[in-house]
Amino acid sequence: MLYLDHAATSPVRPEVLDAMRPFLAGVFGNPSSHHTYGEAAASALDEARARVARVLGMRSGDVIFTSGGTESNNLAVKGIVLAALARGRGHLVVSPIEHESILESADYLHRFHGVEVSAAPVDALGRISASALTETLREDTALVAIGHANNEIGTIQDVPSLAAVARDAGVPLHVDAVQSAGWLPLTDLGADAIAVAGHKLGTPKGIGVLGVRGRVALEPLMHGGGQERGRRSGTEHVAGAVALATALELAEAERDEVNARLSASTGRFIEVVQSLVSQASLTGDPVARLPATASFTFTGVSGEAVLLELERRGVVSSSGSACAAGSDEPSHVLLACGVSPAVAQTSVRFTFGREALPSDLPERLGALVAESVRAVAHP
Numbered sequence: 293m294l295y296l297d298h299a300a301t302s303p304v305r306p307e308v309l310d311a312m313r314p315f316l317a318g319v320f321g322n323p324s325s326h327h328t329y330g331e332a333a334a335s336a337l338d339e340a341r342a343r344v345a346r347v348l349g350m351r352s353g354d355v356i357f358t359s360g361g362t363e364s365n366n367l368a369v370k371g372i373v374l375a376a377l378a379r380g381r382g383h384l385v386v387s388p389i390e391h392e393s394i395l396e397s398a399d400y401l402h403r404f405h406g407v408e409v410s411a412a413p414v415d416a417l418g419r420i421s422a423s424a425l426t427e428t429l430r431e432d433t434a435l436v437a438i439g440h441a442n443n444e445i446g447t448i449q450d451v452p453s454l455a456a457v458a459r460d461a462g463v464p465l466h467v468d469a470v471q472s473a474g475w476l477p478l479t480d481l482g483a484d485a486i487a488v489a490g491h492k493l494g495t496p497k498g499i500g501v502l503g504v505r506g507r508v509a510l511e512p513l514m515h516g517g518g519q520e521r522g523r524r525s526g527t528e529h530v531a532g533a534v535a536l537a538t539a540l541e542l543a544e545a546e547r548d549e550v551n552a553r554l555s556a557s558t559g560r561f562i563e564v565v566q567s568l569v570s571q572a573s574l575t576g577d578p579v580a581r582l583p584a585t586a587s588f589t590f591t592g593v594s595g596e597a598v599l600l601e602l603e604r605r606g607v608v609s610s611s612g613s614a615c616a617a618g619s620d621e622p623s624h625v626l627l628a629c630g631v632s633p634a635v636a637q638t639s640v641r642f643t644f645g646r647e648a649l650p651s652d653l654p655e656r657l658g659a660l661v662a663e664s665v666r667a668v669a670h671p
Contacts (some may be wrong), residue, residue, distance in 0.1 A: 294657070296609045298492070299443055299471060299585065299643035301664055305494035310539040312495075315531035324519060333530045340530075344539035347544055348486055348503040349479030356520045357533050361470035361489030361498035365393040367502050367513055367524065368466040373401055375509035376434035379637045381410045385428050385436045386406030387420050388628035389444075391468055394437050395624075400669065407434075416630050417446035418578040423509050425457050433463045437669050440472035440481070442627045444641060445576030446585030448476065455482030464508050470500075474646075475551065475582055484508045490532065493539035499532030543646070550646045555583040558644060560584050564658025569665050575626060575639065584644040591670045595638045601664035602640075607657065609642045 295303075315336060321329030323337045342352045358364045373384055386398050388411045401407035412420050412428040418522050422440065429436070438459045441448045451467055459463040464484035472478070473488040485508060489497040504510055504523070516525035545551075571591040590598060595611045602609060611623075622636035642657075650656075 293603075294607045296607060296642045296644060296657075298643065298645040301491045301497065302494050302645055304496055305539060305542065308535045308538050308543060309373070312531040312535040315534055319530070323530060324517060337528055337530050338531055340533040340537040340556075343531075344488075344540060345476060345503070347540045348488075349481075350486075350503045350505060353521065354503050354505055356502045356504060356524050357528055357536075358472070358500040359498055359529075360491070360501055361391075361468070361487055362393040362500075364487035364489070364500045364502035365391065365437075365466075365468055365470075366397050366509070368487060368504065369394055369397040370401060370513055371434065371510040371523075372466065372485065372504075372508060373434045374405065374511040375409055377405060377407070379600060381432045381434035382406060383430050383433045385410050385412055385425070385433055385463075387412050387414055387438055389414055389418055389442055389625040390437065390439050391443055391470070394468060398437070410435075412438075414628055418442055418445050418625065418629050419577060419580070419585065420454060420576075422450075422453045422457050425454055426461075429457070429461045429463060435462065435464055435466060437466040437468070439468040439470075440476065440478075441469075441582050442576065442625060443471045444623060444639075445587045445629070446581040446643075447576040448580045448582065449471070450580075450630075451481045453485065470545055471582065473540065474547065477547075479511050488536070488540070490536040490539055493536075493543050495532065495535040495539045499529055499536050501536060531610060538576055546611060546646065551583045554644055554646070556582055557649060558586050560654035561642070561658055564654050565661050567659055568662035570647070571665070573635075574663075575629070575631070582643075584646075585641070586643075587639060587641040588638065589626070589635050590638045590665050591635055593638055593665055595640050597668040598638075598640050598661075600666050601667050602660065605660050605664060607660055609640060611639055611641065 319332050321333040339458045345352045345355050398409045410428045412425045455465050466485040467483040468487050470489045474493045484505050484528035486503040488501045491497040512523050514525045572588045575587045622633045626636040
């Protein structure tokens with residue numbers, strides 16, 4: 293089987309497994325314990341925190357380890373806005389194409405805390421302009437929460453320009469970098485908070501990070517032992533923290549070579565599909581997109597049916613976000629980009645991993661896509 297759903301999750305990297313193995317057995321102490329076993333675990337945790345901070349362009353004290361991207365986004369959106377409510381700031385800005393963890397956090401704040409939520413509009417390619425964001429901000433805006441790169445269509449936002457708008461207005465910016473971490477540099481975004489999930493980079497599921505600059509007030513959502521400087525209580529996942537630090541560093545070291553190789557391969561695959569399938573339309577920005585993402589709509593055929601045909605031919609992909617799997621609703625991302633509900637339900641997303649692929653894969657894969665679409669259209 294050819295696995296092309298890396299945006300949903302990636303296999304654990306052997307180097308990551310090797311790095312975390314000592315902390316699954318030998319160094320097993322609780323890092324909050326003040327004895328030899330606990331201090332060994334605390335030392336490993338501190339080192340992992342410093343390594344992650346370097347990749348994020350933050351200080352070690354800014355790094356909060358979490359259970360993954362969903363928790364990191366929840367903590368950023370809810371925590372920053374709840375802290376700002378005490379100062380009379382009760383307005384939140386998101387975009388309509390954000391991950392469910394941001395959109396549903398916004399909905400929670402609206403329903404239970406009376407926070408007003410505004411959506412900065414996107415264009416047909418899923419891009420947010422600086423002018424659109426400017427028009428959405430208000431004097432009482434507590435936070436802007438934007439995804440660095442979209443998990444369905446791969447469009448990359450111009451975060452530095454959006455960060456400049458937020459900074460000029462005195463509003464903190466949270467960036468969901470779950471899809472972009474390892475593919476794009478994170479140090480110069482100008483963000484006040486950044487979310488990352490390890491399993492997109494080759495760690496086991498269940499470890500993530502939220503970087504929050506010290507000047508940003510954050511109300512904790514988890515209470516108890518006061519870990520993570522009181523911002524996220526609960527015994528830390530030391531092996532997971534080591535795994536995340538290792539995966540981030542590996543991806544950063546490989547980024548230029550991997551991006552160049554996959555940009556060429558994915559670009560060729562897109563060309564082949566569009567040449568062989570008349571109803572294929574690429575979604576998202578054709579240029580400012582993640583190098584390993586290619587998402588299409590196939591007007592007139594069911595996207596789910598195409599996926600089943602592809603799997604019969606040995607190719608595993610998806611119709612969009614794994615967090616919305618099983619839903620009969622069309623993609624909220626595509627709808628926000630102006631795609632009709634009927635066409636949105638024909639979408640198929642291919643997301644490649646970092647491993648080297650055969651040079652003829654774009655042609656062979658494109659042919660399999662064409663065969664699958666034809667089989668669905670003319671059963």
